[in-house]
Amino acid sequence: MSGGRAGGDWFPFRVPQDGASITLVCLPHAGAGASMFWSWAQLMPGDVEVLAVQYPGREDRLDEPAITDMPQLVGSVADALAGRLDRPYAVFGHSLGALIGYELALELRHRGARVPLALMASGRRAPHLGRDPLPPAERTDQALVERLRRLDGTSSRVLDRPELLAMMLPALRADLTMADGYHWVDAPPLACPIFPIAGDRDPHVSAEELALWRLHTIAPMPPRMLPGDHFSILADGSLVSEVADLLRAGVTRL
Numbered sequence: 001m002s003g004g005r006a007g008g009d010w011f012p013f014r015v016p017q018d019g020a021s022i023t024l025v026c027l028p029h030a031g032a033g034a035s036m037f038w039s040w041a042q043l044m045p046g047d048v049e050v051l052a053v054q055y056p057g058r059e060d061r062l063d064e065p066a067i068t069d070m071p072q073l074v075g076s077v078a079d080a081l082a083g084r085l086d087r088p089y090a091v092f093g094h095s096l097g098a099l100i101g102y103e104l105a106l107e108l109r110h111r112g113a114r115v116p117l118a119l120m121a122s123g124r125r126a127p128h129l130g131r132d133p134l135p136p137a138e139r140t141d142q143a144l145v146e147r148l149r150r151l152d153g154t155s156s157r158v159l160d161r162p163e164l165l166a167m168m169l170p171a172l173r174a175d176l177t178m179a180d181g182y183h184w185v186d187a188p189p190l191a192c193p194i195f196p197i198a199g200d201r202d203p204h205v206s207a208e209e210l211a212l213w214r215l216h217t218i219a220p221m222p223p224r225m226l227p228g229d230h231f232s233i234l235a236d237g238s239l240v241s242e243v244a245d246l247l248r249a250g251v252t253r254l
Contacts, residue, residue, distance in 0.1 A: 011034070024243070024247070026051065057174055062167060089117065118193045123205060124205060126196075194217040195246060196211065198223070199233045200228070203229065
């Protein structure tokens with residue numbers, strides 16, 4: 001993929017878009033890195049520049065300790081974005097990334113930063129609903145690998161190679177610890193629209209839970225239910241097409 005480094009380790013790739021008018025800040029799901037958004041930069045409308053966030057402890061930041069505290073991670077991402085929000089921007093996050101995106105929007109509001117055009121919350125129930133932590137028996141290496149196989153969100157080329165698993169599992173554990181330690185704090189609704197998106201067969205979020213994102217914005221939008229489950233909407237391109245359509249239609253400029 002062409003393009004230089006942007007903003008240091010937090011943004012490991014960037015494809016310059018001549019005449020880009022919108023920045024799309026993309027936040028990965030648990031255990032994942034910025035590379036999951038490489039193809040998005042090619043598939044988005046020409047006036048959208050994709051800025052994928054790289055959390056510590058994975059991919060080109062593998063030698064750094066992963067962050068297990070949500071406020072610390074969100075504050076660091078907000079710091080990294082300082083000076084990069086000079087044009088209109090939207091925030092997209094999938095699963096844990098949607099929760100991080102919500103907290104990031106709150107933090108940016110607290111700092112007096114430009115309000116995002118939209119928050120696109122994918123594959124995640126509304127933040128006030130919380131989640132049940134995984135019991136210890138489901139946190140063993142074997143249990144986590146089996147869980148990844150069932151969710152079909154990780155290539156078998158990774159799951160069948162112990163050396164690759166050894167690099168991925170610590171980041172996944174750190175992200176699960178962060179998710180387990182998250183406690184929603186009541187806050188005024190965001191001024192930007194929130195677009196909730198999920199697969200219609202996603203076992204982690206129901207249509208009713210997805211719709212409750214409306215409580216966290218003054219500009220609620222109807223949930224989008226796409227064909228597929230938690231990860232297949234990523235793998236088959238349904239999700240990137242939905243996000244591209246929203247941006248292309250100019251819905252987020254409302």
